[in-house]
Amino acid sequence: MKGIVIKSTGSWYKVATEDKTIIDCKIKGKIRLDNSKSTNPIAVGDYVFYELEEANVGVISKIEDRKNYIIRKASNLSKQSSIIAANVDRAYIVVTIHSPQTLLSFIDRFLVSAEAYDIPCTLLINKCDLYTSAEDEETLQNWETTYAQVGYKTMRISTVTGLNISNLRDELAGKTCVLAGNSGVGKSSLIQALDSSVHIKTTAISKSHNKGQHTTTFAEMYTLSNSGYIIDTPGIKAFGLLDFEKEELGHYFPEIFKNSHTCQYNNCTHTHEPNCAVLVAVENGEIPISRYENYISFFVDENTKHR
Numbered sequence: 001m002k003g004i005v006i007k008s009t010g011s012w013y014k015v016a017t018e019d020k021t022i023i024d025c026k027i028k029g030k031i032r033l034d035n036s037k038s039t040n041p042i043a044v045g046d047y048v049f050y051e052l053e054e055a056n057v058g059v060i061s062k063i064e065d066r067k068n069y070i071i072r073k074a075s076n077l078s079k080q081s082s083i084i085a086a087n088v089d090r091a092y093i094v095v096t097i098h099s100p101q102t103l104l105s106f107i108d109r110f111l112v113s114a115e116a117y118d119i120p121c122t123l124l125i126n127k128c129d130l131y132t133s134a135e136d137e138e139t140l141q142n143w144e145t146t147y148a149q150v151g152y153k154t155m156r157i158s159t160v161t162g163l164n165i166s167n168l169r170d171e172l173a174g175k176t177c178v179l180a181g182n183s184g185v186g187k188s189s190l191i192q193a194l195d196s197s198v199h200i201k202t203t204a205i206s207k208s209h210n211k212g213q214h215t216t217t218f219a220e221m222y223t224l225s226n227s228g229y230i231i232d233t234p235g236i237k238a239f240g241l242l243d244f245e246k247e248e249l250g251h252y253f254p255e256i257f258k259n260s261h262t263c264q265y266n267n268c269t270h271t272h273e274p275n276c277a278v279l280v281a282v283e284n285g286e287i288p289i290s291r292y293e294n295y296i297s298f299f300v301d302e303n304t305k306h307r
């Protein structure tokens, strides 16, 4: 029988079947795994085949090939990594213009990762009920123009007024999605707004500090009643920049990649080279300046330097 892994504790897995029964599963002896470097063989979002041992308890015998997956290195020095989520259809980054302000560098860093994982991404601009000034509206339109120009969908939402929540709910039906964003932007509120029956786990301690920090280091998957799955990532660091050669960075800015084909040099870094098509595109406004600036800042960032 087949199901989707909705929770992993390391040795036990909660598997949801199509009719939403939850089966507690262990792994059968040795399953052959592609990613032997990974510390966890099965992740949230994996489709698995299992055999029932008793009512609601089973043994996983096979993992279906993954469409994509998000990994996190155990540490900087370690070659080991853990898979945070598998088979992600789309990533949603929740952002706010203020209260708190989301930095464009934070957004672009996330988008680079999503590109590297080959996961399409939408920006959810939350707390739109608060953006009443002309200045806020201008910032809103700026963000929308910038990201539309480079190919990302944006959606204005408010969990307070319900703006676009039902549209988003429809979009999520039957999909597996990752939800990301800084603390305080309204991720928990959004999950609640999408489906009030979902129980979001936060620790009693962090609640008393009013921070809403999540208890698990494993990703948590929430099942919406419309069969959508939302994966709440344990901290944004888990979704930071991947390890790749500096020269590859431009591949993960779609607008830079698109323009780079007509650069004079094959290995153009788009920083100083003569006849760089990217620099021309920045100059004439085809590439938003904030995007290019963030490309440069990631380029010089030590963390992006080497494998």
Ligand code: GDP
Residues within 6 Å of the ligand: 126, 127, 128, 129, 130, 157, 158, 159, 160, 161, 181, 182, 183, 184, 185, 186, 187, 188, 189, 190, 211, 212
């Ligand atoms: P999380 O840390 O991303 O999970 O954020 P929370 O869901 O805990 O929300 C942080 C704060 O923002 C809470 O006080 C929410 O009530 C508030 N909040 C969330 N969504 C909205 C919104 O659309 N409008 C306004 N005005 N406040 C919101």
Ligand code: ZN
Residues within 6 Å of the ligand: 260, 263, 264, 268, 269, 270, 271, 273, 275, 276, 277, 278, 279
């Ligand atoms: Zn170039």
